[in-house]
Amino acid sequence: xxxxxxxxxxxxxxxxxxxxxxxxxxxxxxxxxxxxxxxxxxxxxxxxxxxxxxxxxxxxxxxxxxxxxxxxxxxxxxxxxxxxxxxxxxxxxxxxxxxxxxxxxxxxxxxxxxxxxxxxxxxxxxxxxxxxxxxxxxxxxxxxxxxxxxxxxxxxxxxxxxxxxxxxxxxxxxxxxxxxxxxxxxxxxxxxxxxxxx
Amino acid sequence: xxxxxxxxxxxxxxxxxxxxxxxxxxxxxxxxxxxxxxxxxxxxxxxxxxxxxxxxxxxxxxxxxxxxxxxxxxxxxxxxxxxxxxxxxxxxxxxxxxxxxxxxxxxxx
Numbered sequence: 001x002x003x004x005x006x007x008x009x010x011x012x013x014x015x016x017x018x019x020x021x022x023x024x025x026x027x028x029x030x031x032x033x034x035x036x037x038x039x040x041x042x043x044x045x046x047x048x049x050x051x052x053x054x055x056x057x058x059x060x061x062x063x064x065x066x067x068x069x070x071x072x073x074x075x076x077x078x079x080x081x082x083x084x085x086x087x088x089x090x091x092x093x094x095x096x097x098x099x100x101x102x103x104x105x106x107x108x109x110x111x112x113x114x115x116x117x118x119x120x121x122x123x124x125x126x127x128x129x130x131x132x133x134x135x136x137x138x139x140x141x142x143x144x145x146x147x148x149x150x151x152x153x154x155x156x157x158x159x160x161x162x163x164x165x166x167x168x169x170x171x172x173x174x175x176x177x178x179x180x181x182x183x184x185x186x187x188x189x190x191x192x193x194x195x196x197x198x
Numbered sequence: 199x200x201x202x203x204x205x206x207x208x209x210x211x212x213x214x215x216x217x218x219x220x221x222x223x224x225x226x227x228x229x230x231x232x233x234x235x236x237x238x239x240x241x242x243x244x245x246x247x248x249x250x251x252x253x254x255x256x257x258x259x260x261x262x263x264x265x266x267x268x269x270x271x272x273x274x275x276x277x278x279x280x281x282x283x284x285x286x287x288x289x290x291x292x293x294x295x296x297x298x299x300x301x302x303x304x305x306x307x
Contacts (some may be wrong), residue, residue, distance in 0.1 A: 008199040012207045019211050019234050020200075023218030028226060035230050042237045048199065049248045051266050054240070054273075064278050066233065073226055073284050077297045085223045087300055093220035099239055101213040108205035115201070116251045116262075124262045128248065157260035158228075162267050174274045181278035188285035 008048055015041035026085075028074050036067045050128045053159055127157045212238035225290065225297045229283050236276045240269045242281040 014037055021034035039062040046055035116124055126135060140151045163171050211234055218231030247265025254261040291297055293304075 001230040004199050004267070008203070012203075012267055015207065016210050016214070022230050022234060023214055028224060031227060032228060035233065038234060038237065042241055045204070045241050046244055049204075049241075050243045051247070051269070054244060054269055057270065057273060058240075061277055062233070066259060069284055070230060070233075071228060073287055077226070077287065077291045085222045085298075086221050087261070090221045093217050094203070096220065096230045097213040097217035100216060101209055104209035104212070105206055108202055108209065114214065114251050115249055116255075120251070120255070123259065127259055127262055128266065155262065159263055159266055162260055162263050163270070163286065167267050167271075170271060174271055178211065178274060178278050179303070181282045185281045185285035188282070189288045192249055194232070 004048060007044070011041045011044040011048070013106060014038075015045070032067065032071045032074050035070065036063055037062045039067060050125045089192070123154065127154055201245060201249040205242065208238040208241040208245070211241070212234075223298050223300050225287050225299050225302075228299065229280065230289070232283075233276065233280065236272060240272055243269045243272070 018034045018037035018041065022031045025031045025034060039058060043055040043058040043063075046052070047056055062177065126140065129135075135154065137151060140154060202227060215231045215234030218234065219228050222228050222231065241280060243265040247262060252261040287297055290302060294301060
C-alpha cells in the first residue's frame with residue numbers, strides 16, 4: 001500500500017507539474033514535450049487503477065501518435081519564435097478555472113459515493129485486469145472465487161467482449177467518426193486546385 | 199491513494215487544461231490544453247470504475263468495466279479531434295500565415 005501511495009504522489013507531481021508547464025512555458029516545443037510527460041504520468045495512473053490495457057493504449061495513441069502529431073504541427077507552422085503568449089482573457093480564465101476547481105473538489109469530497117464493498121474489491125480488480133491477462137483457475141481460487149460458474153464469469157468478462165456485445169453500436173459509430181475525421185483532415189490539408197496555392 | 203485524492207488530482211489537471219484553452223493565443227497550445235482535459239476525464243472515469251459499485255454489479259460482474267469502455271471511446275474521439283484540429287490549424291496557417299488565435303478574425307462581424 002505504501003508503495004502505491006508513493007507512486008501515486010510521484011505521478012501526481014509529474015502530471016500537475018507537466019500540465020502547468022504546458023500552459024506556462026513560453027517555448028511551444030518544450031510545452032509539447034512536457035505534454036508527453038503528462039501523458040506518461042496518466043498512463044501510470046491507469047496502471048495504479050488496474051486498467052493496464054488503457055495504459056498501453058495511452059502510451060501508443062497519446063504518446064506515440066497525438067504528441068508526435070502536435071510536435072510535427074509545431075515545427076511545420078514555424079511560429080515557434082512567437083511562442084506561447086497569453087491573450088487578454090488571462091485573468092477571467094484563471095478565475096473561472098479556480099471557481100470550477102473549487103466546485104469539483106466540493107463535489108468530490110461532499111458526495112456520498114457508493115463504494116464497492118471491500119470483499120468485492122479483489123474480484124473487481126481481477127475482472128479489470130482480465131482484459132490483458134488470461135486468468136488461470138489457481139489465481140481465482142486464491143482470490144476466493146472457487147465455484148466454476150463464478151470463475152467462468154470472471155474469466156469471460158473483458159473489455160473486448162463488452163465492446164462487441166453491449167457497446168457494439170457506439171463502437172461502430174465511433175469507427176465511422178474516425179473515418180469521417182480522417183477524410184475531413186485530408187480534405188482540409190489538400191492543396192486548393194482553384195488557386196493553385198499550396 | 200484514496201478515491202478523493204485521485205478525483206482532486208484529475209480536477210487540477212482539468213482546470214489547468216481549461217485555463218490553458220481559454221487563455222492562450224497559439225492555437226496549438228489550445229489543442230494541447232484540450233488534450234489535458236481529455237486525460238483528466240479519462241482518469242476520473244477509470245478511478246470511478248475501480249472504486250465505485252455500479253448498479254448492475256450483482257447481475258453482471260463485467261459492469262465494472264463500463265468506465266474503461268467509456269475511456270476507450272474518449273481516447274478514440276480525442277484522436278479524431280486532434281486529426282481534424284491539426285487539419286484546421288494547417289488550413290488556418292495557409293490562409294493567415296499565422297497560428298495566432300487573436301489574428302483569426304475572418305468570421306468577425
